[in-house]
Amino acid sequence: MSFWNDPLKVVADWLLGVFTGWGMSETLALILIGFLGVLLLISLLMMLDIFLVWVERKVVSRFQDRIGPNRVGPYGLIQPFADIIKLIIKEDITPGGADKVVYNLAPILSMMSVLILWAVVPLAPTVLGVDLNIGVLYIIAAGAIGTLSIIMAGWSSNNKFALIGAFRQVAVMVSFEIPMLTMLLIPTIFAGSMGMNAIIQGQEVWYFWIAPLAAVIFLIAAIAELGRAPFDMAEGESELVSGFNIEYSGMKFGMFYAGELLHAFTFGGFLAILFFGGYRFFGLEKVSPFLAIATLIFKAFVGYFIIMWVKYTLLRIRIDHMLAFNWKFLTPLAFTLLMVTALMNAILKGTPTWLYVSLMFLSNVVVAWIALEIARSYSRQEREKVEGSKASSLVEIEAAHH
Amino acid sequence: MTGEQIAFLVVAIFTLVAGLLVVTTRNLVHAALWLVATLFGVAVTYGLLRANFLAVVQVVVYIGAIAILFIFAVMLTRKDMRDQGPQLNRNWLVGAILAMLTFVGLFFLLQSWNGMSMRAAEIPLKFDVVFELGNALTSPDGYVLPFEIASVLLVAALVGAVYVAFNRK
Numbered sequence: 001m002s003f004w005n006d007p008l009k010v011v012a013d014w015l016l017g018v019f020t021g022w023g024m025s026e027t028l029a030l031i032l033i034g035f036l037g038v039l040l041l042i043s044l045l046m047m048l049d050i051f052l053v054w055v056e057r058k059v060v061s062r063f064q065d066r067i068g069p070n071r072v073g074p075y076g077l078i079q080p081f082a083d084i085i086k087l088i089i090k091e092d093i094t095p096g097g098a099d100k101v102v103y104n105l106a107p108i109l110s111m112m113s114v115l116i117l118w119a120v121v122p123l124a125p126t127v128l129g130v131d132l133n134i135g136v137l138y139i140i141a142a143g144a145i146g147t148l149s150i151i152m153a154g155w156s157s158n159n160k161f162a163l164i165g166a167f168r169q170v171a172v173m174v175s176f177e178i179p180m181l182t183m184l185l186i187p188t189i190f191a192g193s194m195g196m197n198a199i200i201q202g203q204e205v206w207y208f209w210i211a212p213l214a215a216v217i218f219l220i221a222a223i224a225e226l227g228r229a230p231f232d233m234a235e236g237e238s239e240l241v242s243g244f245n246i247e248y249s250g251m252k253f254g255m256f257y258a259g260e261l262l263h264a265f266t267f268g269g270f271l272a273i274l275f276f277g278g279y280r281f282f283g284l285e286k287v288s289p290f291l292a293i294a295t296l297i298f299k300a301f302v303g304y305f306i307i308m309w310v311k312y313t314l315l316r317i318r319i320d321h322m323l324a325f326n327w328k329f330l331t332p333l334a335f336t337l338l339m340v341t342a343l344m345n346a347i348l349k350g351t352p353t354w355l356y357v358s359l360m361f362l363s364n365v366v367v368a369w370i371a372l373e374i375a376r377s378y379s380r381q382e383r384e385k386v387e388g389s390k391a392s393s394l395v396e397i398e399a400a401h402h
Numbered sequence: 403m404t405g406e407q408i409a410f411l412v413v414a415i416f417t418l419v420a421g422l423l424v425v426t427t428r429n430l431v432h433a434a435l436w437l438v439a440t441l442f443g444v445a446v447t448y449g450l451l452r453a454n455f456l457a458v459v460q461v462v463v464y465i466g467a468i469a470i471l472f473i474f475a476v477m478l479t480r481k482d483m484r485d486q487g488p489q490l491n492r493n494w495l496v497g498a499i500l501a502m503l504t505f506v507g508l509f510f511l512l513q514s515w516n517g518m519s520m521r522a523a524e525i526p527l528k529f530d531v532v533f534e535l536g537n538a539l540t541s542p543d544g545y546v547l548p549f550e551i552a553s554v555l556l557v558a559a560l561v562g563a564v565y566v567a568f569n570r571k
Contacts, residue, residue: 027405102435133532137458144466148438151473155431163477174470194532 004288006126008037041129042115045262052261053080055301056308063312090250095158098247102156107248107255109149114263117142121269122197124279124292135196136184139270140177143225146263147173150244153256157247165243168233168319172224175326176231179334180221186214186341187274200278205357208275211341213364215275217334222267223307224326226260230314231322268303272296276303333371340367410450417443426489430476438469452525455532 003010012033019029054069054077061068069076094100120135122128132138147170154166188194190210191202199207208215224231233243245256272278276299279285285292317325344363348356420439427433441464448457512518525531538544 099431102432132454133530134455134458137455137462141458141461141466144461144470147466147470151470152435155473155477167474167477170470170474174467177466 004290007289008127012037037129041118045115045118046258048265049258049262050080050084052265052304053083053258055304056261059305059308060312063309084254087251087254092252093247093249095247097158099156099158102152103247104252106149106153106156107252107259109145109152111255111259113142113146113149114259114266116145117263117266117270120196121266121273121296122200122278123296124285124289125197125201127289127293128197131195131197133193133195133198135199136188136194139184140181143173143177153248154244157244159247161241162244162246165233165246169227169244171319172227172231172233172322172326175323176221176224176330179217179326179330180225182331182334182338183214183218183221184274185338186211189338189342189345196273196278200273200280203277203280205353206275206277209357210360211275211337211364212361213333213337213368214341215271217330217337218274219271219306220330222271223310224322226264226267226307228260228264228307229311230317232311232316233319233322264307265300265304268305268307269296269300271303271306272299329371329375333367336371337364337367406450410447413443413446413450417447428489431473434469434473434476437472438465441465441469451522453531455535 015033015036016026016029019032020026024032057079058068058076069079072078072082094103117139119129120132120138122131150169150173151166154162154164154169157163187199187202187207190207191199193199193202227233245253248256273296278299279292279296281295284295340363341360344360348359351359417440420436420443423436424433424440427436441460445457445460445465448454448460539549540546
């Protein structure tokens with residue numbers, strides 16, 4: 001067992017030896033090592049987060065046909081550090097009438113709800129926080145804490161824009177949680193486990209090829225959960241200024257902002273883990289855990305890029321359209337897909353892989369096609385109703401004139 | 403005292419204090435947030451008992467759905483978040499006596515129960531709690547009938563809610 005094969009265990013064993021050598025009891029040493037592991041993971045994530053600020057700003061500027069930060073350091077790489085210094089030395093404002101404790105707790109909870117997600121992310125077969133057998137549900141539970149932080153921020157700010165933003169965001173998060181949870185059950189069906197590692201191990205063929213529609217619905221629900229465009233009702237700059245975080249200044253705002261970026265990256269990672277094989281890449285993960293980590297980070301960045309691509313391409317959707325889209329289209333579609341997938345999976349069990357994959361893929365395409373046809377015929381009816389009433393009212397006006 | 407016991411005591415005291423604050427705080431939103439803290443304490447207790455699934459479900463259902471709905475309802479229906487009226491009504495004495503009697507009754511019942519001094523059986527490493535739970539809920543010799551009846555009840559409640567909220571044009 002060398003460092004290159006199982007780095008975490010080697011380091012933990014070495015530290016255990018050192019600590020017990022100092023006369024520490026074994027339980028205390030193990031607890032201390034656990035804390036050190038958490039500290040290491042969070043520090044690395046926060047460093048990644050600083051880098052993500054640069055990535056986000058560079059990518060958005062390219063989408064908007066400009067260069068982006070390019071003055072501080074090569075390619076503007078030192079820009080995020082300048083941003084951090086700016087955020088730290090800004091005046092920290094607490095609005096009058098704000099609920100101080102809740103107001104200060106909200107950004108912490110917001111950041112926490114993102115960081116705790118990484119407890120279940122397997123970076124490599126052996127490099128992971130904890131292999132919970134309910135990893136999939138854990139994601140939803142962490143999301144619940146994120147929802148709570150937003151409503152706390154919106155309410156405690158004592159600002160009506162913040163409150164409206166929080167209401168909208170929470171309405172969206174609570175409703176899009178349903179298709180998301182349903183889509184999380186599809187990899188669970190294939191893998192026979194809710195654990196993240198088991199889901200990755202089960203992907204001899206990427207689940208994307210078995211359930212492409214599920215991956216698409218998961219992506220849509222994830223974007224809504226993140227509150228990013230086209231679902232960024234909470235921030236709606238043109239009407240709510242900045243939504244739930246309007247009253248926050250300095251690093252408290254920075255916590256929300258950094259939390260959002262890291263959240264988007266994390267969901268890119270979950271997309272990779274659940275549907276694109278996680279750390280697996282043609283057996284590369286067996287060579288060294290470090291290659292597995294690199295693979296996962298790369299895939300997460302691809303997912304993150306897709307989320308950014310959607311954000312900077314699409315326009316904002318109106319809140320009632322968004323909720324109607326979720327409850328009347330996405331949720332029934334998600335439930336149908338879950339039932340079809342479970343049924344097909346049971347019928348096709350034991351068939352050769354190529355037949356299984358192609359039939360599963362086909363069933364997804366058929367479900368998507370039927371759903372789109374139903375939506376199209378419904379929208380045609382609605383349009384005819386509106387146009388028909390317009391035409392008849394025009395006739396009435398004409399008749400009145402003559 | 404083992405570490406587990408200390409952890410349990412800390413969590414239990416936190417849960418009880420938060421629960422007490424739910425009913426004594428005058429600010430309704432604070433009361434709802436303390437309720438979240440209480441529910442979280444219960445979730446941690448489940449976690450200490452190695453019932454991971456129940457712990458996560460507790461957070462998803464109670465904090466993610468029910469507490470958020472509470473906060474929504476409070477914010478949308480109350481103009482003033484402070485409760486001005488008296489916090490006790492005239493039934494407080496009867497209520498207190500009933501609660502006391504229930505506590506004493508439970509205390510004496512649990513005194514004669516030998517489970518108090520027993521150690522929890524070690525869960526084997528390969529024992530998948532979620533798998534066993536799923537099997538128990540769906541197998542005919544398990545709890546499939548109560549499970550289905552509960553599901554039907556929930557669906558009936560959903561249909562009822564839609565019926566009440568439906569706006570006939």
